[in-house]
Amino acid sequence: MIQYVHLVAVLLAGAACITTASESANRWAIISVGECSARCRDEAPGLRNLTFGCYAGGSAGLVALPGTSPKLYAAKSDEGRLPDDRCSAIQMPSIQSVECPPPVSCTPASLTSQYRWRFDFAGDVRCSARCNQIGSLSVPARCVDAKTGQVADQTQRCESREARPELGLPCYQFEGCVGPVWKAGPWGPCSRPCGLGEMERPVECYQLVDSPEGPSYHLRQGQCSHLDEKPHLREYCLMEPRCPPYYRVSPGKCRPHFSAPGSSSEQRLCNETGLTRNSPQCVQLTGDLRTRSNTTVRVSSSNCRSLPRPPPFSKCQVDVETLRQYRIKCINASAAAKEPQFQLAASSILVQMERRESLQVKCGQSATVIPGTRVRLHCPVANFKPAKLGWQRLSGRRDAVRTFTAVKSFTQCRSRICQIDGDLIITRFRPKDSGVYQVSASNVNTTLSLHSHSAYEAYVQAYLPRMMLLMQPNSNSASGRPQAQLDSPNRDALLWMTGPWTSCSVPCGGEGQKTRTVHCEQLRSSSYSVVPDDSCLKLLGDKPPMSERCGSHVCPVWRAGPWDSECSTQRCYSTGFSLLTRRVQCINQANDTLPDAQCGHEPKPESVHRCRNDLCQPEWLTGPWSKCSVSCGAYGFSSRQIRCVWRQNGGPAGIACENLELPKGYQACYNGPCERLGCEDLSPVCRIYQASALCAHPSLRRNCCKTCGEYQLHVYRSLQSTHLVSGSRTAA
CATH class of the missing domain: 2.20.100 (TSP-1 type 1 repeat)
Structure with a gap:
């Protein structure tokens, strides 16, 4: 199949890079097609080798194979045949073999049959392709006697061994x-x-x-x-697998200000605006070509730290059916004209940037507070007395709601959180005070939320970026006007706050896009709040762009150098193999070398290639024997160093010799008795120990010098006869 695909590519590419027959008087032609290499019972297909010969151009012995490009020729006779060296200047066709199925019969008679199929290019050669399509070249096959070359009278002689074959050369039909x-x-x-x-x-x-x-x-x-x-x-x-992270809000059920089902009967405005609890999650959309789908997955909340956090609650329309479920009577707008009305804050987000004594948070806001700050929760209300407001701290569970009791002054406050004149005051804010607070005026409710961050986080993430922006008044927006500017003499400032750019949707070589978040902030002495864009548009002009084109520069490319000279001269890698190396660099248009990561848009060519090297054979290399451990008078041991090396250059081969027989590294040795002047036995009992091993004791060997010396010589000769010691007196 690989051969077929390769030739199809050649057919479609044309003959611009190959010298064809029309450019030379001589040409290569197929003179024979070999037998299929597949054998009986083979499952995989085999190959038929094509043999080419040199022919004179315009010879009657040639036939042009239709539909082939570059044009292929086949020989139908020996007329015009030339020596092959006459075509040495012409490139031989790239196709050298074609696929073929294994034989269909495995009987002994078929295996020994002398009849074979032979392709006849002198017959009717056709291309089976339809108009402007790729097909297969049909070449007649005749059953012949392999010994005599005569055409058989019956095709069954060949069909018993192999079905009528097809040559399998692809062709493209476009002529006429x-x-x-x-x-x-x-x-x-x-x-x-x-x-x-x-x-x-x-x-x-x-x-x-x-x-x-x-x-x-x-x-x-x-x-x-x-x-x-x-x-x-x-x-x-x-274009880009991952989109920038964002907050996904999953609203809950629309409730009439979180009234519990089964409560006492109330009266509410028909189709009034209720509240639903939001569950913001930091998510990221990821595309997958394999599954052909986009998947939104939840990621760490730190990825959305630069984005404004959605409010914990949002308004929704409560229908009559929901009111009936909560046992609430539906009334018209005229009856509800004098109901209490809360005045919500203009800014939805409030963030404390540095420590201060107190901070006021209004209804409808989501505030982030530094622990230790005195926090006042204030909700202006019309058509209702503020002293009668009711405050609650909500939780995800209905049984975890905390209610606060109203007092008239601080002297009556016996806890850290007190309600005074309609405001809820937290004398010293703690992280555990974070949560959602609800204030009620009769049947009308509204909420605000508190969050906690440390003084260090407030300084690094909130204070520093905004102060640096104020210190650079010439940092312009798209309109050419300042991006930050004081809006009043009391040091309040308005600024366009921009988040970091996302990575470009395409790394290079195209028109990509990168995005960022931009919102209007009102900056005070120790806090900032997110306000509607209209406030910044009036003073600062146009909003900075939220998207920008990118990735139009030319992509860097990999440049691979030449391989090392020859495989036989390279360092051995394993038994029978060496490693060829080459230098692969990432370069730009100016041929400057770049980090490999900048060429990550395309696979890096291999820089190391394993090649066959028959010289890489391991062997044990032994060193010389060391001196005997005992100089005389007793037998000892000598050793030698043994290393596994490559036969090619003697380099270390590691564990490549583990299957080879390991030579001996130790052997016994004896240098004979010690020759001393006056070596005599000092005791008459020495002969008693003549055949004893007690001569190993120093005291006995000293008193029986002559006897023990003869005994050691006897032991040495015994060991020498059994090849346990070296043949010489000293081991070199």
Whole structure:
């Protein structure tokens, strides 16, 4: 199959890089097709080798194979045959073999049969392809006697061994072809800058004349309806797998200000605005071409730290059915005209940047407070007495609601959190005080939320970035006006606060996009709040851009140097193999070397390649024997160093010798008795121990010097006869 695909690529690429027969008087031609290499009972297909020979151009012994490009020729006779060196200046065709199925019969008679199939290029050679399509070259096969070369009278002689074969050469039929075809245009841009999107392309019906590269003219779509398959108009695309993280809000059930089902009967405005609890989660959309889908996954909340956090509650429309479920009577707007009305804060987010004595948080705000600050929760209300407001701290569980008792002054406050004149005062804020607080005026409710962050986090994440922006008044927005400016003499300031840019949707070589968050902030002495964009538009002008084009520069590429000279001269890697290396660098247009990460858009070529080296064979290398451990008078041991090395250059081979027999590293040795002047026995009892091993004791060996010396010589000769000691008196 690989051979077939390769030749198809050659057919479609044309003959621009190969010297064809039309450019030379001589040409290569197929003179024979070998037998299939697959044997009986083989499951995988085999190969038929093509043998080429040199022929004179225009010879009657040649036949041009239709539909092949570059044009292939086959020999139908020996007329015009030349020596092969006459075609040495012409490149031989790249196709050298074709696939073939294994034999169908495995009987002894078929295996010993002398009849074989032989391709006859002198017959009717045709291309099976339809107009402007790729097909297979049909070459007649004749059953012949392999010994005599005569054509058999019956094809069954060959069919018993192998079915009638096909040559399997691909061909493309376009000569004289006139017919409508589908033509697909270039792909358009991706529908999404990040995640899985779609791109489209035009597909039109055209009439071709003579060849695919020849003239053509446009037809109606219906004139190509009879064709087999129309190219698809849409395709999935993935510019950037991951989109920037964002807050996803999952609203809960719309409730009439969190009244519990089964409560006492109340009266509410028909279709009034209720509240639903929001569950913000930091998520990121990820596209996958394999599954052809976009998946939104939850990520760490630190990824959304630069984004404004959504309010914990949002308004919703309560329907009559929900009011009935909560046993609430529906009344019209005129009856509810004098109901209490809360005045919500203009800013939705309030963040404390540095320590201060007190901080006021209004209803409708989500405030982040430094522990130790005195916090006043204030909710202005119309048509209701503030002293009668009721405060509660809500939780995710209905049984964990905390209610606060109202007092008239601080002297009556016996806890850290007290309600005075309609305001809820936290004398010293703690992280455990974070949560959602609800204030009620009769049947009307509203909420605010408190969060905690340390003084260090407030300084690094909130104070420093905004002070640096104020100290640079010339940092302009898109309108050319300052991005931050004081809006009053009391040091309050308005500024466009921008988040960090996301990574570009395409690294290079195209038109990508990067995005960031931009919101208007009102900066006070120790806190800031997020306000509507209209406040900044009046004073600062246009809003800084939230998106920007990127990735248009030319992509860097990998540059691979030449491989090392020859495999036989390289360092051995394993038994029978060496390693060839080359230098692979990431470079730009100016040939500057860049970090490899900047070429990550395409795979890096291999820099190390394993090659066959028959010189890489391991062997044990032994060193010289050491001196005997005992100089005389007793037998000892000598040793030598043994190393595993490569036979090629003597380099260390590690564990490559583990299957080879290890040579001896130790051997016994004896240098004979010690020759001393006057070595005599000093005791008459020495002969009693003549055959004893007690001569190993120093005291006995000293008193029986002569006897023990003769005994040691006897032991040495015994060991020498059994090849346990070296043949010489000293081991070199």
